[in-house]
Amino acid sequence: MFQLVSDQPLILARGLAKRFGDFTAVDGIDVSVAPGEAFGFLGPNGAGKSSTMRMISCVSLPTSGELRIFGMDPAVDGSAIRARLGVCPQLDNLDPDLSVRENLTTYARYFGLSRAEARRRADELLEFARLTEKAGSRVEPLSGGMKRRLTIARAMVNDPELVLLDEPTTGLDPQARHLLWERLFRLKQQGTTLVLTTHYMDEAEQLCDRLVVMDGGRIVAEGSPRALIETYSTAEVVELRFGQIRPADIVGKLEGIGERADPLPDRVLLYTADGDAAVAEVTRRGLQPSSVLVRRSTLEDVFLHLTGRTLVD
Amino acid sequence: MAHPTVAVLERNLTVYRRVWRASVMSSFVLPVLFLLSIGLGVGGYVGEVGGVDYLAWIVPGVLAVTAFQMAVGECTYAVLGDFKWVRSYHAMRATPVAIRDMIAGWLLYILLRVEIAVVVFLGVTAAFGALRSPWALVTPLIAGLLALSVAAPVTAFAATIEHDTYFALLFRFVMIPSTLFAGVFFPVEQLPDVIKPLAYASPLWHAVELCRAATLGGAPPWPVLLHVAYLAAFAVAGLAWAGRAFRARLQD
Ligand SMILES: Nc1ncnc2c1ncn2[C@@H]1O[C@H](COP(=O)(O)OP(=O)(O)O)[C@@H](O)[C@H]1O
Ligand SMILES: [Mg+2]
Numbered sequence: 001m002f003q004l005v006s007d008q009p010l011i012l013a014r015g016l017a018k019r020f021g022d023f024t025a026v027d028g029i030d031v032s033v034a035p036g037e038a039f040g041f042l043g044p045n046g047a048g049k050s051s052t053m054r055m056i057s058c059v060s061l062p063t064s065g066e067l068r069i070f071g072m073d074p075a076v077d078g079s080a081i082r083a084r085l086g087v088c089p090q091l092d093n094l095d096p097d098l099s100v101r102e103n104l105t106t107y108a109r110y111f112g113l114s115r116a117e118a119r120r121r122a123d124e125l126l127e128f129a130r131l132t133e134k135a136g137s138r139v140e141p142l143s144g145g146m147k148r149r150l151t152i153a154r155a156m157v158n159d160p161e162l163v164l165l166d167e168p169t170t171g172l173d174p175q176a177r178h179l180l181w182e183r184l185f186r187l188k189q190q191g192t193t194l195v196l197t198t199h200y201m202d203e204a205e206q207l208c209d210r211l212v213v214m215d216g217g218r219i220v221a222e223g224s225p226r227a228l229i230e231t232y233s234t235a236e237v238v239e240l241r242f243g244q245i246r247p248a249d250i251v252g253k254l255e256g257i258g259e260r261a262d263p264l265p266d267r268v269l270l271y272t273a274d275g276d277a278a279v280a281e282v283t284r285r286g287l288q289p290s291s292v293l294v295r296r297s298t299l300e301d302v303f304l305h306l307t308g309r310t311l312v313d
Numbered sequence: 314m315a316h317p318t319v320a321v322l323e324r325n326l327t328v329y330r331r332v333w334r335a336s337v338m339s340s341f342v343l344p345v346l347f348l349l350s351i352g353l354g355v356g357g358y359v360g361e362v363g364g365v366d367y368l369a370w371i372v373p374g375v376l377a378v379t380a381f382q383m384a385v386g387e388c389t390y391a392v393l394g395d396f397k398w399v400r401s402y403h404a405m406r407a408t409p410v411a412i413r414d415m416i417a418g419w420l421l422y423i424l425l426r427v428e429i430a431v432v433v434f435l436g437v438t439a440a441f442g443a444l445r446s447p448w449a450l451v452t453p454l455i456a457g458l459l460a461l462s463v464a465a466p467v468t469a470f471a472a473t474i475e476h477d478t479y480f481a482l483l484f485r486f487v488m489i490p491s492t493l494f495a496g497v498f499f500p501v502e503q504l505p506d507v508i509k510p511l512a513y514a515s516p517l518w519h520a521v522e523l524c525r526a527a528t529l530g531g532a533p534p535w536p537v538l539l540h541v542a543y544l545a546a547f548a549v550a551g552l553a554w555a556g557r558a559f560r561a562r563l564q565d
Contacts, residue, residue, distance in 0.1 A: 093400035
């Protein structure tokens with residue numbers, strides 16, 4: 001009966017566009033994010049992910065289209081919306097001269113927390129970000145992973161209903177990324193609505209319930225990671241390398257094996273429901289690949305299929 | 314609930330608490346050294362100016378120029394840096410802090426810094442017996458108004474530029490000439506007629522004359538209200554410019 005209120009999307013965009021002069025960074029996208037969702041924008045550099053996130057964060061106004069956050073218009077109620085958001089921008093903007101703790105308490109004060117509340121919240125968040133040991137340290141000498149965790153912790157000071165993370169783990173080493181994913185997963189389990197951008201398909205698969213694939217300012221596909229793979233790829237992919245022979249020259253000989261074959265500069269990708277059967281057929285045709293790898297399909301394959309390009313180059 | 318302006322002021326004070334040592338020399342020690350070397354040293358040769366000994370004559374000038382130089386100096390690299398490298402204004406932008414809070418919180422911080430330096434300086438000069446009128450007590454107000462009239466446009470300028478080389482121009486063509494020719498060290502009447510208007514145009518000259526009238530107990534060359542209005546006009550125009558500059562920088 002009261003579902004109407006709680007089912008209102010936290011983010012609703014219709015024909016949302018951002019232009020810088022003649023250049024169109026975001027080209028009329030439709031997005032809807034429900035409470036409790038973990039939603040992702042997956043796309044390569046320059047796809048328009050940050051431009052979109054900045055509009056959702058109410059720090060950049062849409063050039064055209066409709067945007068509602070918590071049902072409010074950023075052009076009118078920007079400050080009221082920002083009070084309920086947690087924003088982790090692509091570039092860290094921590095205060096390097098301040099201590100880790102001061103970065104949290106200072107930011108908490110921007111949201112109107114009392115000094116006592118700010119201190120209490122900082123303690124909780126230091127614990128959450130596993131930075132309690134570093135509370136008194138200046139920010140400057142911290143590792144990239146620590147700074148990123150601090151930025152995310154800072155985004156949580158106001159207990160936001162919606163957390164926006166622009167490339168949360170870009171540039172981090174694998175260990176730091178896994179720790180961050182684990183922290184974000186905990187937020188997700190607590191029911192916090194997460195919206196993140198990434199150009200890592202494994203990040204999108206790990207964290208997102210639903211995502212859109214962005215390219216050139218447009219959304220080219222939408223769905224859960226599993227649904228996207230089922231729709232745009234096959235269950236398995238065989239990666240074949242042929243030493244000196246150019247992949248483009250060999251594709252013709254692979255015709256009829258699996259659903260389709262994509263030649264990349266250094267290998268051929270063979271999309272098929274059954275990888276082992278496809279490999280057997282390749283061998284039966286007398287082709288001798290220098291290396292063979294059978295793997296599950298990923299979002300990378302989806303992106304490649306949709307755009308003809310790889311995500312990370 | 315704390316006002317966002319207060320939160321921004323607190324942030325600036327928190328940063329200052331970490332770096333204050335670097336500014337002790339320029340804020341507190343240099344003005345006094347200046348006073349001693351020029352006031353006593355040069356004063357020994359000059360004797361009296363306008364009927365008072367030279368030290369007492371330049372005290373109000375050095376007081377005003379201290380506020381002036383602090384306002385210019387603190388609002389250059391620090392402001393550009395907070396936009397360009399620290400990006401702390403971008404961080405504030407993602408919170409309920411409004412652009413007017415960023416500017417007000419910054420200028421209040423500058424005001425506080427200037428007032429502390431001016432009051433310390435006033436105490437030292439009082440000990441030298443260089444204050445000749447109880448009106449000297451209003452000099453912190455004049456210095457505060459001067460600081461705002463200078464800090465607001467300089468902050469706007471720093472928020473506008475992309476590169477810190479512009480500051481060299483500001484120092485060379487605005488700050489140093491003002492310091493030298495705005496009646497701090499010698500009366501503006503000594504200047505050639507063609508240069509005098511430049512001195513009158515500088516907010517510093519108006520503050521120097523007001524401060525001098527206050528510490529020596531006389532009347533400034535123009536009506537007090539006119540001097541004050543000139544400074545206030547600079548502050549208001551600077552605030553408007555700063556608002557536009559911050560908005561242009563933070564909003565695309
Ligand atoms: N402020 C800006 N002015 C001009 N062009 C911009 C600006 N911000 C982004 N762009 C351009 O818009 C495109 C999309 O950028 P961005 O949204 O940052 O993409 P992503 O985050 O997906 O890498 C890029 O080509 C970028 O150069
Ligand atoms: Mg980006």
